[in-house]
Each structure stands twice: as C-alpha cells, then as structure tokens.
Amino acid sequence: MFRIGKGRPVIDPYRLLKKRMQSDRVLLVFTPRLFKIAVGMLQERSELRFSGLLFKSIEGYYNDRRIFLTLPFWGAPAAVAGLEVLIAGGGKEFIMAGEAGAISPRLRIGDVLVPTWGLREEGTSYHYVPPNIVPKPDTRLAKTLYDEIKKIKGRKKIRVLRGGIWSTDAIFRETEDKVAEYSRHGVLGVDMEATALMTVATYRGARLAVITSISDELYSNQWRRGFNTKKLIRTENMIIEASLRTLTK
Numbered sequence: 199m200f201r202i203g204k205g206r207p208v209i210d211p212y213r214l215l216k217k218r219m220q221s222d223r224v225l226l227v228f229t230p231r232l233f234k235i236a237v238g239m240l241q242e243r244s245e246l247r248f249s250g251l252l253f254k255s256i257e258g259y260y261n262d263r264r265i266f267l268t269l270p271f272w273g274a275p276a277a278v279a280g281l282e283v284l285i286a287g288g289g290k291e292f293i294m295a296g297e298a299g300a301i302s303p304r305l306r307i308g309d310v311l312v313p314t315w316g317l318r319e320e321g322t323s324y325h326y327v328p329p330n331i332v333p334k335p336d337t338r339l340a341k342t343l344y345d346e347i348k349k350i351k352g353r354k355k356i357r358v359l360r361g362g363i364w365s366t367d368a369i370f371r372e373t374e375d376k377v378a379e380y381s382r383h384g385v386l387g388v389d390m391e392a393t394a395l396m397t398v399a400t401y402r403g404a405r406l407a408v409i410t411s412i413s414d415e416l417y418s419n420q421w422r423r424g425f426n427t428k429k430l431i432r433t434e435n436m437i438i439e440a441s442l443r444t445l446t447k
Contacts, residue, residue, distance in 0.1 A: 218287050219248065220257060222289055225265060225293050225441050226277075226280070227296065228272055235435055236438045239439065240442075241260070252268045260446050274365065274367060278395065292407075294391065294406065295409050296391065296408075296410050297434075298387035299388045299414045302386045302387075310411055311409075311412060313387075315362050320367050320390065327400075335407040342407075346440040350443075351436055363408070365389055366388060372416060412424075
C-alpha cells in the first residue's frame with residue numbers, strides 16, 4: 199500500500215497570507231468572556247481584521263510589550279486553521295487560554311489545568327503527525343505559565359495542576375467509560391482544541407503552551423456545570439493575567 203499526503207499542499211498558508219503581524223507573541227482565547235477580560239488588560243489596543251479564519255483580533259500592549267490577541271473559531275479544525283495563518287503571519291510564541299471539563303475529582307469548577315501532554319481524539323492533528331505521537335506544549339513556556347498562575351493565585355483556594363488533557367471533536371460522546379479510563383491514565387481534563395494546537399505548533403516550529411480554567415465536571419457519572427459561577431470568572435481573570443505575564447517575560 200502506497201502512502202500519500204507528503205506532497206506540497208495546494209493551499210499553503212504562507213502563500214495565502216499577504217500581511218505580517220507587528221507582534222510575534224499571541225494569546226488565543228476560546229470564549230467571548232475570556233476575550234473581553236484580555237481586552238481589558240491591554241493598553242493602546244486597536245481592533246484589526248487579520249484573517250477571516252479568526253473571529254476577532256486585537257493588538258495592544260502589556261508591560262510595554264506588543265501582544266496579538268485573538269478569538270479563533272472553536273473546535274480543532276477551525277482553531278488549527280487560525281493557528282496556521284498566525285504562524286505564517288509571523289507568530290512565534292503562543293498561549294492558548296480556554297475552558298476545560300474536569301474528568302478527575304482532583305479538579306473542581308474554578309480550578310486550573312496546565313496541560314503537559316495530550317490524548318488525541320480530534321481528527322485534525324492526524325493530518326500532521328502519525329497516531330503514535332503524543333502532543334506536548336513547549337516545556338519552558340508551560341513551566342513559566344504554571345509558575346505565573348501559582349504566583350497570582352497566592353493563598354486562594356484554587357487548585358493548579360499539571361497533567362494530561364483529552365481533546366475530542368464529539369462533546370456528546372464523552373462517555374462514562376472514557377472519562378473513567380482516561381482519568382486512570384493521568385488525564386485530568388477535556389476540551390476540543392488543545393492537542394491539535396500543541397501538535398501543529400510543534401510541527402511548524404512554534405512555541406505554544408496551554409492553560410485552562412475548569413468550567414464543568416464530568417466525573418461521578420454526572421455533568422456538573424459552573425460556566426457562570428463567580429469562582430470560574432475569578433479564575434478566568436487570573437489565567438489571562440498569567441498568560442499575558444508569560445508572553446511578556
């Protein structure tokens with residue numbers, strides 16, 4: 199059986215994109231509320247339309263460093279398309295800030311997960327690397343991100359854990375047996391984009407780390423939601439601050 203897919207792509211993001219970003223440091227957020235929080239922390243900000251593959255984009259300053267802030271479309275295929283054009287436009291260092299569901303009782307709503315590896319159940323990453331590759335963030339960037347969120351949280355009763363994240367395309371197929379089995383193997387949370395973004399960043403030679411606030415719980419054979427709780431909103435402010443601090447180190 200012959201193998202295909204190693205040829206030159208017909209649609210190349212490096213040929214498609216006609217503009218360059220003024221900053222190579224990018225914060226990707228995956229909810230409108232996170233975007234609003236991040237906008238509020240930037241100075242001298244200006245809205246721009248960088249690419250139709252991104253929902254909203256803003257450039258501004260944090261600690262006198264220029265930051266590109268963007269709200270991609272959600273889900274692995276759309277998020278990766280956004281990441282591809284950002285890398286083609288000059289992005290080199292990325293933080294993904296989002297929400298995740300906890301699949302381990304070690305995490306509760308309002309806690310924080312900084313992934314150190316991922317379990318791939320989205321389809322996008324398989325177009326870039328073989329199935330046996332385990333996606334990981336940039337080690338130094340992830341450590342800085344972890345250190346920063348620990349400093350910011352201080353004595354607040356919020357857990358900040360490192361471990362695995364499971365990314366899936368099918369939110370209605372997060373079954374009880376998968377939650378139990380993956381949790382036993384060190385996976386702490388579930389989202390839709392992290393493993394694809396870590397994979398593609400590595401493939402393209404960019405640096406990327408991920409931080410997520412826990413918005414809901416899937417263990418104990420039930421779904422407990424906390425999307426609009428005060429604790430989650432407080433945590434989301436902290437993960438954005440940690441992300442911006444990390445990008446401006």
